[in-house]
Amino acid sequence: MQLGTRWTSGAQLPAAVPEALAVGIRAVDEAIPLDELGQPRPRWTLTWLEGRPIAELDTGVVVSLNADGVAEVTYDGGDAFA
Template sequence: MQLGTRWTAREEPPKAVPEVLHAQIAAVEEALNPDGLSAPAPRWTLTFLEGRPVAELDTGVVVTQDAAGEVVVRYDEGDEFA
């Protein structure tokens, strides 16, 4: 069993975050625009789905590793309410 964790964007990822995700997590964080309004930094949540790591930022950006071992970055629109 693998447990997930949470951490704040632009901080060092915890040891539980697989090294294979680090470069793409850093790239996502580099693209974040500070708003200048002292808003708190978004937080990452690491979980594991079918044994593969899934890092999701509060903004909806997801960094994961697919079944072939490739790192994939996507945006999860979540459940939209009409």
């Protein structure tokens, strides 16, 4: 069994995040604009489904690994972003 974890977008990724998944997470983090009013950034949740890592942002953005082990970004389980 693998336990998940949570962290704030833009913060250092936990050691449990595989590097292939981290690539997609960093790309999403870089696309989130800074809030000039000081609102907190959304948080990521890392879970494992059938041994595969899935990171979901509070906003509904999901980063998972496709069959080739490459990070794929979707929104609430919908279509992948181009």
